[in-house]
Amino acid sequence: MSVKSKPATGSQALGSKISDTTEGEDKGQNRPMIRWLESADPERPFLVSEEGVLSYGEAAAAVRRRIVSEPVVLRPEITIDSALVLLAGIAGGGVVATGPGVEAPADPDLGGAALVVFTSGTAGIPKGVRLTLANLEAAARASVEHLGHGADDTWLLALPLHHVAGISILVRSAWAGGAVRLLNGFDPATFAGALHQGATMASVVPTMLARLLDHDPGPYTGVRSVLVGGGSIPDGLLERAAAAGLPVLPTYGMTETFGQVATLRPGAPLSYRAHPLPGVEIRIEDDGRVAVKGPQVSPGYLGESDRSDPWLVTNDLGEVDAEGAVRILGRADTVIVTGGENVDPSRVETELLASSSVDEVVVVGVPDPEWGMVVGCVYAGEASPDELEADLKARLPVFMVPKRWLRVELIPRTPLGKPDRSVARALVAAEPL
The missing domain is CATH 3.30.300.30 (ANL, C-terminal domain)
Structure with a gap:
């Protein structure tokens, strides 16, 4: 199913074309993965999915659907229980959607955020990251400029929408006026088929890339960029992908910056390093941690005051070469x-x-x-x-x-x-x- 809203670019472009191409699904079924709805303000459409509710230009929090035996409190403002389907808090508007049996929490103070995205919580409790409209626009603009992302591109998306890696693709594609081909999760055969059928860009984690190449070693033609991030990249994986015809680009980013802040430049020699996006500065602290500065850096977390230092010091360990390219070596908190x-x-x-x-x-x-x-x-x-x-x-x-x-x-x-x-x-x- 394809849904198109009025043509738009830049900050008004969150209604760019989105195609739902879930394999094996009856196209006549009224069960789209995502759907565009117009709010009272036609310039601020809502994006509703099975994973969460998002709004561009108003404050919203997206929490992924999950099954748990006991209620889980991520923060005092957000509680997840086994009945939760989706939950979103809109500043001034309370809860706009909940699952059956979910008691609406008190309206949280979202601190002027346009969007709240939770960190993955792989090393602890997830944090709600407050992102402003300026953060989203800066991140989208820098990505589009760095990658040469245009209206003729189709970005293949198999990453979860509740995660910054997924939702950021929708926003940057909307900014570019391009299309997104949305898959219902990652399946190597489906993903390979989409790459052979016209997708020009894609984002994967290293495990996805390895499984893709195991299933279909190529050759792939017509693909311009495949961003690889979300974890350390095993030696030899990029060379294997390049031999299959995939122009792989190591990328580095986080929820606090609404996705990538560094990606290998398209056309650059194959490397495990990533170049800072336009407007982004990266340095290494004395203890080896990576610090990032730029207009896409979040002002802070839910329930916390705004950060005072423009430099975001991460828990990632890395090194920066003479050209300013960064390579991530590990995590300080592990x-x-x-x-x-x-x-x-x-x-x-x-x-x-x-x-x-x-x-x-x-x-x-x-x-x-x-x-x-x-x-x-x-x-x-x-x-x-x-x-x-x-x-x-x-x-x-x-x-x-x-x-x-x-x-x-x-x-x-x-x-x-x-x-x-x-x-x-x-x-x-x-x-x-």
């Missing part, structure tokens, strides 16, 4: 301190993935009464924990070798495809010693 020693989980994960008998892995810190924390590992693969432990002891300092192991069919992941470290930590901690 470093495991065990017996006074610091362990970078990504270092251990890289060593484990070098083994052909390990398919997926996530390394986490597990509380321990003697060491404070010990290194824990959740992995999928054929090797036994004893075999992997012996192999690592030959290549890593002993304090970096996991003391707790759990073999699974698939490692836990968030809806975006990132390893879910909170779930992994709980799983390995629950295993008997």
Whole structure:
């Protein structure tokens, strides 16, 4: 199903063409993934989806549908329970949509936000990020300029709309006047088919890209840009994609900046680094953390005052080269301190993935009464924990070798495809010693 509103560009363009192309769905069914509705102000259409409710130019909060056994309080303003379908708070307008059995919360103070998007919460409780209209417009404008995104482009979207990686594609495509081909989740066959059928741009996380190439190694023609972000990119994956005809562009961004702030320039030599978007400054703090400055940086979080420093200091560890390009090396908040020693989980994960008998892995810190924390590992693969432990002891300092192991069919992941470290930590901690 395709829905088109009046032609528009720039700040009035949130009604650009959106095509719903969910595979296997009867086109006659009245069950679109997304639909445009006009609010009382025709310049401010609402976007309603199965994942949430969003509004451009008025304050809105999008919370993804999820099933939980007990109510989960993300913040005092937002509570999710098992009956929740979708929930949105509109400044001055209260709750505009709820699922059956959901008690409407008191109107939250959204602090002048145009949109509130929750972080993924992979390392803790999700935070509601307040984004202003100026943030959204700056992010969209910089992306369109950097990528050469135009009205003739069709962006393939299989990322969740409740996540910044999904909703930002709608906003930047609307700004460019282009189209979005929306898929109902990621399926390698469907995604590959869409790339062969005219999609010119796409966004994926590394796991999605690897699964795509496993299913269909190409060649792909007609694709201009494939943004790859949301996690560390395994060595060799970009080369494999480029050989398949996919112009892959490493990208770096976060909810607090409404998506990308750095992406490899289209046409640049293949690299695992990313160039800052127009108007964005990136520097490395003394402790190795990446700091970002630009007009798309959020003023703050729900329930908190506005930030006073224009530089947003992230928990990402990185390096910047002489040309200003950034490469992300890991996360400061995932470093495991065990017996006074610091362990970078990504270092251990890289060593484990070098083994052909390990398919997926996530390394986490597990509380321990003697060491404070010990290194824990959740992995999928054929090797036994004893075999992997012996192999690592030959290549890593002993304090970096996991003391707790759990073999699974698939490692836990968030809806975006990132390893879910909170779930992994709980799983390995629950295993008997």
